[in-house]
Structure formats: C-alpha cells, structure tokens
Amino acid sequence: MKALQPKRSTRRGFSLLEVLLATTILLGSVVVLGELSRLALRNATAARFHSRGAELCDRTLAEIVAGIRPAASSNEQPFEDDPAWLYAIEILPSDTPGISCVEVICRQDLPENRRPIEVRLARLVRDGGAVPESPTVSGTGQGSRAPANRSSSTLDRLP
Secondary structure, three states: OOOOOOOOOOOOOOOHHHHHHHHHHHHHHHHHHHHHHHHHHHHHHHHHHHHHHHHHHHHHHHHHHHOOOOOOOEEEEEOOOOOOEEEEEEEEEOOOOOEEEEEEEEEEOOOHHHOOOEEEEEEEEEOOOOOOOOOOOOOOOOOOOOOOOOOOOHHHHOO
16 A cells, blocks of 8 residues: 655745845835825925915015015014014015016025025016005095096086
8 A cells, every 4th residue: 555645735935035025025015105195295384384475475575565464675584473484574675667576585584504495576566656656536526536447527518
C-alpha cells in the first residue's frame, strides 16, 4: 500500500512581504491625504480672510465716496465692528486736475511673524467731495431742486 502523502494545495493567502508592502502603501497614502487636507484648510482660511479684507475695504471706500467718512489720509486704526482688522486711508494725487486717488488699506491686526493678510483697494474720486450733487432744475421756483430722473418729458406736451 501506498503511504498517505499530504496534498499540496494551491497558495491561498498573501505572504508576509505582500502584507507589509500593502500596509506601507496605505500608510503613505494616508499621510499624503492628511497633508493635502491641511493645505486645503490653510488656503480656505486665507481665502476667507482675503474676502473679509476686501469687503471691509470696499465698505470703507463706499463710505468715503458717500461722504460718510472724510476723504483724508489717516493712520492705521481698528474698525469699530471688527477690531481684528485695521484700516488706513491714503490720498494720492493723480495726473488729472480735480481728481484724487483714494486708497484704503485693510490688514489683520497680527504680528508680522504670523503673516497678516493685507488688502488694498483704490478708486479715483473728485476733489472736494466724492458724491456729485443732484442737478438743479431752473424755472421751478426760487432755489428749489428737482430729482435728476424726473419723469416729465416733452412728449407729454406735443400736440
């Protein structure tokens, strides 16, 4: 009789080397994805701060144009509603007479080693008042003013 010999089976698993290699690749991928997530979060935060700075600059420049805030140079000072941000106003001359360049600089109130975000916004305005006065309509009374977009037209008076 023949002696019983164990059957040689086909390979049914991974070798230790294959498992270690797969684990190393998985861990490397996790590290790379973690770093990408950190960079994405940092860039999203910087974009949010840039947007906030642009919003504050735009609002301050609109206040200057509307005459709410004086069109005069000023040193850095904090915003009343957001003290984490500072603003400064610079009035720069232009080549055109009667026109000035108003530049608003907004930056975070952080030390330089933390790399604060700074946003600059400039606009040309007329000297002596940024807001044009509404035109006066003559013949409607002594010193009275009429709105510029008055609806009366000459078509109503035609025969």
